Amino acid sequence: YAGKDDPTFATGEGAAWALAWFESAVPSESYVNLIPTVNGGTHESGLRAGVFEAMKSFIDHHTLLPRGVKLQQEDVCGRMSFVLSARLLDPQFQGQVKEKLNSREAVKLVSSQLRDPFEIWLNNHVEAGRAIAELSIKQALARQKSAQKVEKKKTSGVAVLPGKLSDCESEDLADNELFLVEGDSAGGSAKMARNKETQAILPLRGKVQNAWEIDPDRLFANAEIHDIAVALGVDAHKADSDVDLSGLRYGKVVIMSDADVDGAHIQTLLLTLFFRHFPKLIERGHVYVAQPPLYRVDVPAQGKKRPPRRLYALDEGELAAIRERLEKEGFKPDAIEIGRFKGLGEMNPDQLRETTMDPATRRVLPVKVRSGALQDTLKMFTLLMGKGEASGRRAWMEEKGDSVEADV
Structure with missing residues (x-):
């Protein structure tokens, strides 16, 4: 947990955890301030990130990775089961039932508090660390072998990829994303x-x-x-x-x-x-639809315990909710800077990654037919x-026009 001198997090924020690896999948469970988060969230993303970085460092230090094998987070965490209890000063949940944590800062909080202690544990228990490493490398080899089979099916007669496509390096269908x-x-x-x-x-x-x-x-x-x-x-x-x-x-x-x-x-x-x-x-x-934010909210520092923050709002409703929450935290309205994005091209790469592309912090909607x-x-x-439905569209707009929310 964060101590009194921690410059990034409030005193007492942090996490407790138990980790285990199995040959077959075993369910995990997580909590935020003792509230069960059955749909996971950003604290679980932070745990996986911390475990992966610690494990990767251990494997590199002991030169366990075979040549040509590239380790991914799912290779290390796919067979991992955990119990995670996170503590946050101001947790933000998705929906009313609080089953999923949305707080972006929880990723960094949990990963930073977990990585070093876990890496130290691995190096103090080398035999157990090697066993986890072997299981992870086995998963990586199986994934690469599977990707090579797919590649053989698609190489014959494939069309030339578009020149403007910036393709990804991985050939694992489960992980690959096209934006x-x-x-x-x-x-x-x-x-x-x-x-x-x-x-x-x-x-x-x-x-x-x-x-x-x-x-x-x-x-x-x-x-x-x-x-x-x-x-x-x-x-x-x-x-x-x-x-x-x-x-x-x-x-x-x-x-x-x-x-x-x-x-x-x-x-x-x-x-x-x-x-x-x-x-x-x-x-x-x-198929998915990304949900980039419309507003950026810059929050000033609040003493040594609370550094400056940057929050994002999807629409007017979220912006109003953020303003209300910040007022309760003691911020004056004129101390908060609010910016409106004109488009994706106006965001710098870090903002675009955090709000729209990073799986740990982005919001995307799956597309399905009801x-x-x-x-x-x-x-x-x-x-x-x-094309032949102009009159029908006009009638529909006359009937439904008052229910449309348009950013004119």
């Missing part, structure tokens, strides 16, 4: 913010063509759609077809656009493309995206 980014400016920031190991960036120039009524045979005449399909490694298909997704190169496809009306339009056009021509990607849970709502979804897409 479809609005604009070259945001694409440049995303390339600097990404994890090169597992995250690929494909910048999109302008708005993708409305693909709702495009003939499948003419789909790839559009350069942007062609590049998306080639990068994914999947052919266009129909919902009722028995499509082969073995060539899929990324486990997650993340649509990343500005938090404004134009960004929402680009999201809609890309979701139209996937729903109409790549429906199995949505059905099998591969159970039993396929026909309703088809009708809505036809109404909104069909």
Whole structure:
């Protein structure tokens, strides 16, 4: 736990934990201020990060890693079970039932408090450390072998990847992510913010063509759609077809656009493309939408115990909640600086990584069709995206226009 002289965290903040490794998966459990967090959260991300860094240092120190093998966090933590109890001064949870921790500072808190003690323990118990290392290396070798099998299937006759694609190094489908980014400016920031190991960036120039009524045979005449399909490694298909997704190169496809009306339009056009021509990607849970924040809140230091903070708000509602919370903490409204992002390209790489790309702290929404709502979804897409539906759209907007939240 943090002591009185800790410059980053308040006295008493920290964590207690118990770790164990097994041949087969064993459930874990975590708590924040004794509140059970059954859906995990950022404190668990911090624990895994601290364990991985300590384990990697131990393996490097004892030169246990075979040549050509690259260790990833999942290799070390995939067979790990833990009990974690974190203490935070001001925890932020997702939802009313407090089942998942969202506090970004918990990642650094838990990882920093865990890493050194665990590394010392490993070096004092070398035999146990070697056993954990062997299990981790075994997982890494199995993962690389699996990736090589996939590579053999996709090498023959594969199309040349788009030149503007910044691909990731990993070939592990479970970890790989493709970000479809609005604009070259945001694409440049995303390339600097990404994890090169597992995250690929494909910048999109302008708005993708409305693909709702495009003939499948003419789909790839559009350069942007062609590049998306080639990068994914999947052919266009129909919902009722028995499509082969073995060539899929990324486990997650993340649509990343500005938090404004134009960004929402680009999201809609890309979701139209996937729903109409790549429906199995949505059905099998591969498509996500990033949620970049609209506001940045700079909070000044509050004595030696509370250094300056930077908070982010998704919308006006979150901004109001942050203001209210800071007032309760004793901050005057004029002491807090609030900035509004005009777009992703305005964020520096560190901000983009923290808010939109880092799996530990970002917010992304999985895209799925509601159970039993396929026909309703088809009708809505036809109404909104069909060329011959102008009168229907007008009637719908007249009826529903008062319920729309538009950032005009």
